[in-house]
Amino acid sequence: MEKEKTKRTCKYGHTFYKSTDCPTCPTCEKLKEPASGFLALLSNPARNALLHYGIDTIEKLSNHTEKEILRLHGIGKASMPTFKKALEDEGLTFKQKE
Structure with a gap:
């Protein structure tokens, strides 16, 4: 009902x-919703999750490992290809484990 x-x-x-x-x-x-940039490519939950943690540029995203980003509420595995492509387009990658 x-x-x-x-x-x-x-x-x-x-x-x-x-x-x-x-x-x-x-x-x-x-x-x-942003008109351009990598945040414009994301769903609202994923975008809001990143913004909540102050990740508002592709450079800030590259300062985190994939695991760190996946731990954020609102981010799922479906967002990872978008993140990786956006990073690659800027000549960046996720931070590697230390």
Whole structure:
């Protein structure tokens, strides 16, 4: 049985419908998406996870090992090919184990 959707308005005046308690406004989320750079290639959960940990450039991503990145909530194995390609395009790689 599907829960009924309720009409909501975010603090910026966007109106949307949700069937869960999630307060996230879809319009605001769309406006936050970067237009270019490697972050633009990622899903919202993956992008938000990196930004939460201050990883907002490809150089900062290269300072971490694959395992460190995979441990972040919101990052899954499906994101790794995108990360590797973006790093490769800039002549970078993930940090190797010490």
